[in-house]
Amino acid sequence: xxxxxxxxxxxxxxxxxxxxxxxxxxxxxxxxxxxxxxxxxxxxxxxxxxxxxxxxxxxxxxxxxxxxxxxxxxxxxxxxxxxxxxxxxxxxxxxxxxxxxxxxxxxxxxxxxxxxxxxxxxxxxxxxxxxxxxxxxxxxxxxxxxxxxxxxxxxxxxxxxxxxxxxxxxxxxxxxxxxxxxxxxxxxxxxxxxxxxxxxxxxxxxxxxxxxxxxxxxxxxxxxxxxxxxxxxxxxxxxxxxxxxxxxxxxxxxxxxxxxxxxxxxxxxxxxxxxxxxxxxxxxxxxxxxxxxxxxxxxxxxxxxxxxxxxxxxxxxx
Numbered sequence: 001x002x003x004x005x006x007x008x009x010x011x012x013x014x015x016x017x018x019x020x021x022x023x024x025x026x027x028x029x030x031x032x033x034x035x036x037x038x039x040x041x042x043x044x045x046x047x048x049x050x051x052x053x054x055x056x057x058x059x060x061x062x063x064x065x066x067x068x069x070x071x072x073x074x075x076x077x078x079x080x081x082x083x084x085x086x087x088x089x090x091x092x093x094x095x096x097x098x099x100x101x102x103x104x105x106x107x108x109x110x111x112x113x114x115x116x117x118x119x120x121x122x123x124x125x126x127x128x129x130x131x132x133x134x135x136x137x138x139x140x141x142x143x144x145x146x147x148x149x150x151x152x153x154x155x156x157x158x159x160x161x162x163x164x165x166x167x168x169x170x171x172x173x174x175x176x177x178x179x180x181x182x183x184x185x186x187x188x189x190x191x192x193x194x195x196x197x198x199x200x201x202x203x204x205x206x207x208x209x210x211x212x213x214x215x216x217x218x219x220x221x222x223x224x225x226x227x228x229x230x231x232x233x234x235x236x237x238x239x240x241x242x243x244x245x246x247x248x249x250x251x252x253x254x255x256x257x258x259x260x261x262x263x264x265x266x267x268x269x270x271x272x273x274x275x276x277x278x279x280x281x282x283x284x285x286x287x288x289x290x291x292x293x294x295x296x297x298x299x300x301x302x303x304x305x306x307x308x309x310x311x312x313x314x315x316x317x318x
Contacts, residue, residue: 028080042061042095043095049103050107061096094125098161105168106121117185127195130196134153153198155195162238162245163245199253200253200256
């Protein structure tokens with residue numbers, strides 16, 4: 001009645017040409033293993049929230065965000081990107097950064113408001129799902145100028161999940177907020193709307209894989225300080241990081257609008273027309289044949305290359 005499970009059915013012939021029958025290189029499985037490990041971390045965060053172990057819940061969520069930040073890079077580094085990995089990543093992201101933080105904040109605070117608090121976390125989870133769907137659909141748009149890759153449209157799901165828990169970090173620092181539960185509700189709605197908004201936020205993609213040699217020592221020092229602070233003073237580090245991220249949103253909007261004005265002047269059109277031009281070229285987003293060759297799965301670079309011109313031109317997710 002049902003066809004047998006085949007995660008890359010469209011790539012089966014090309015896969016058999018590249019790899020011997022029944023054998024798949026371990027390297028193409030590594031990114032998916034990291035994705036599944038992140039999913040396990042997200043589920044663990046849910047369990048910790050149910051048991052009211054807030055610090056462990058936050059730690060599991062942060063670990064899931066860390067794994068989400070490296071699995072895509074691993075896929076590109078190992079040349080193990082595929083559509084299967086892209087879809088698996090989106091499903092894991094919804095659980096990790098939509099369901100888990102919603103349950104944490106509801107169990108911790110918004111549950112006191114009953115149905116009203118539940119509606120707020122439902123809105124948050126729905127906004128995460130909509131954001132991920134919009135991101136997947138935007139992968140079909142290859143007409144965006146290169147500079148726009150330095151910006152996300154709206155707050156990304158991992159960042160939204162981390163900053164959503166800012167009131168919880170504040171409580172761990174000794175600031176008790178039982179009487180401010182309605183403000184937590186409003187804050188939850190605001191974060192949810194930021195994720196589905198069209199507010200440009202820094203993506204960090206402009207950093208790339210290479211940096212100037214003179215920046216290497218400061219990078220090592222900063223990384224060591226950040227990790228040490230996160231392990232020693234997690235609540236302070238996460239609270240400061242969340243506040244800084246929120247403070248940088250107006251800066252990213254200003255930088256984006258400034259660059260947009262420069263591009264518009266060069267093209268002799270208005271900034272609004274420059275920003276809308278790529279949107280008109282996307283069509284209805286129905287063609288997802290090569291959608292999201294972003295993450296690792298069962299197809300290597302040579303196999304993906306033979307699946308068609310659409311897959312060759314698709315950009316990776318992260």
